[in-house]
Amino acid sequence: MAAVKIGLLGFGTVGRGVYKVLQTHREKIYNTLGVEVEIARVLVRNLEKYQKTYPELSNLFTEDPREVIDDPEIKIVVEVMGGIKPALDYVLQAMRNDKSVITANKDMIAEHGRELFATHEEQGVDFLFEASVAGGIPIIRTLKESLAGNNFKEVIGIINGTTNYMLTKMSLYGAPYEEVLKEAQEKGYAEADPTSDVEGFDAARKLAILASIAFNSRVTFKDVYAEGITRITPIDIQYARELGGVIKLLGIAKEDEEGIEVRVHPTIIPQSHPLAAVNDVFNAIFVEGDAVGPLMFYGRGAGELPTASAVIGDIIEAVKNIRHHDTGRIGCTCYLEKPVKPIGEISTKYYIRLVVEDKPGVLASVAQVFGNQGVSIASVIQKRSIEDLAELVVMTHRVKERHIRDAVSILKGMSTVREIANVIRAEGDF
Numbered sequence: 001m002a003a004v005k006i007g008l009l010g011f012g013t014v015g016r017g018v019y020k021v022l023q024t025h026r027e028k029i030y031n032t033l034g035v036e037v038e039i040a041r042v043l044v045r046n047l048e049k050y051q052k053t054y055p056e057l058s059n060l061f062t063e064d065p066r067e068v069i070d071d072p073e074i075k076i077v078v079e080v081m082g083g084i085k086p087a088l089d090y091v092l093q094a095m096r097n098d099k100s101v102i103t104a105n106k107d108m109i110a111e112h113g114r115e116l117f118a119t120h121e122e123q124g125v126d127f128l129f130e131a132s133v134a135g136g137i138p139i140i141r142t143l144k145e146s147l148a149g150n151n152f153k154e155v156i157g158i159i160n161g162t163t164n165y166m167l168t169k170m171s172l173y174g175a176p177y178e179e180v181l182k183e184a185q186e187k188g189y190a191e192a193d194p195t196s197d198v199e200g201f202d203a204a205r206k207l208a209i210l211a212s213i214a215f216n217s218r219v220t221f222k223d224v225y226a227e228g229i230t231r232i233t234p235i236d237i238q239y240a241r242e243l244g245g246v247i248k249l250l251g252i253a254k255e256d257e258e259g260i261e262v263r264v265h266p267t268i269i270p271q272s273h274p275l276a277a278v279n280d281v282f283n284a285i286f287v288e289g290d291a292v293g294p295l296m297f298y299g300r301g302a303g304e305l306p307t308a309s310a311v312i313g314d315i316i317e318a319v320k321n322i323r324h325h326d327t328g329r330i331g332c333t334c335y336l337e338k339p340v341k342p343i344g345e346i347s348t349k350y351y352i353r354l355v356v357e358d359k360p361g362v363l364a365s366v367a368q369v370f371g372n373q374g375v376s377i378a379s380v381i382q383k384r385s386i387e388d389l390a391e392l393v394v395m396t397h398r399v400k401e402r403h404i405r406d407a408v409s410i411l412k413g414m415s416t417v418r419e420i421a422n423v424i425r426a427e428g429d430f
């Protein structure tokens with residue numbers, strides 16, 4: 001059988017990784033599939049730049065997307081260029097031209113999933129996206145197929161490699177924020193615009209995809225509450241440590257009788273929690289299935305080769321399905337419509353760091369505000385005194401977010417409260 005031809009859209013960190021892994025494992029892939037897989041064309045933005053850097057691949061590069069998406073010889077299009085436009089148009093056109101599509105693009109899926117899955121179903125082609133969530137961890141097909149015999153009540157994880165790398169370096173070595181962000185960019189972990197990583201948007205997109213699959217109901221990027229790591233300071237990291245915790249950017253998706261909650265935010269978790277030991281670029285995802293029980297997946301969440309590994313897995317699947325005339329088998333799993341709870345309705349614990357006037361009665365008045373708003377305090381510690389001011393760290397019991405927001409808003413208006421320095425959600429025993 002003639003080689004199955006693949007067109008790549010993009011030749012950056014992931015695109016290069018896909019090319020390298022296909023070359024390195026050429027023989028193994030042939031033996032797995034019984035057919036060669038060949039990269040026939042690669043779309044880039046700046047032809048000259050790529051032809052100069054990779055002269056040996058010069059004939060593969062093109063600046064014309066039609067040479068990939070309209071070429072009848074190309075059976076699989078791998079979109080690793082990122083962004084929503086024009087990637088979405090190219091991917092839709094490729095599917096309309098009866099090509100299977102593989103993508104690493106969570107931005108596109110989390111915002112345009114409905115259209116993408118509708119086209120994939122109409123056309124009966126494969127639409128595979130393992131690399132879009134948690135890089136090299138095989139989680140998408142695992143949830144959709146291997147764990148199809150389960151209902152899930154929660155999915156919790158560290159699903160952004162850049163911020164986990166940054167928080168690890170900041171926590172363990174006290175490294176400065178800007179320096180660790182630069183390192184993550186140099187290693188190819190960060191998005192083209194790293195704001196997506198540090199503001200929690202990248203993790204929110206991945207959580208939308210995971211929650212949609214786990215709860216069989218469409219969750220989009222805009223449904224997810226997202227808060228990033230930009231407000232995390234060395235002081236909070238230090239206080240969290242003193243409380244027996246670590247700060248991680250978590251994606252949390254849960255379902256109960258009121259609906260689905262989906263949120264991404266820095267979270268203080270106990271040092272004994274399994275996610276506390278997930279460091280550097282590693283990601284980890286916990287799911288709890290009603291049949292299988294708890295499961296945890298761990299691996300590299302970003303980077304050239306780990307992400308390419310996920311893309312190659314999808315290529316193998318797509319080629320198998322093309323060979324057996326069985327494409328489009330696994331359709332969209334969002335066949336229910338469940339409500340998404342507003343952030344005010346979620347319940348968790350809170351760490352609140354505030355700077356107050358250091359004089360009698362102030363602590364009591366702060367405690368009174370929390371009490372009046374139905375917030376039960378688990379502990380208060382006075383950490384530092386700065387001239388006539390005192391820094392307090394309040395840990396609450398589990399409470400609805402709207403009560404905390406009301407309390408914080410009242411505290412902000414009090415003359416004895418100089419600053420609400422940070423509010424960080426906490427999970428586990430503190």
Ligand SMILES: NC(=O)C1=CN([C@@H]2O[C@H](COP(=O)(O)OP(=O)(O)OC[C@H]3O[C@@H](n4cnc5c(N)ncnc54)[C@H](OP(=O)(O)O)[C@@H]3O)[C@@H](O)[C@H]2O)C=CC1
Pocket residue numbers: 009010011012013014015043044045046079080081082083085086104105106107131132135188189190191192301302303304307
């Ligand atoms: N990096 C990672 O670890 C991971 C990335 N992803 C996802 O994979 C995708 C690719 O990421 P990554 O490889 O890091 O990105 P890069 O920025 O490293 O590479 C993007 C590539 O696409 C090309 N490109 C971008 N826009 C266009 C366009 N309009 N027309 C033609 N070519 C274009 C770029 O060309 P040029 O150089 O000329 O701009 C470059 O070759 C993204 O969706 C990302 O979210 C998913 C998991 C992990």
Ligand SMILES: N[C@@H](CC=O)C(=O)O
Pocket residue numbers: 132134135159160161162163189190191197202301302303
């Ligand atoms: N920027 C992302 C890349 C993988 O999706 C991350 O850091 O996790």
Ligand code: NA
Pocket residue numbers: 130131132133134135136137138139140310
């Ligand atoms: Na993955």
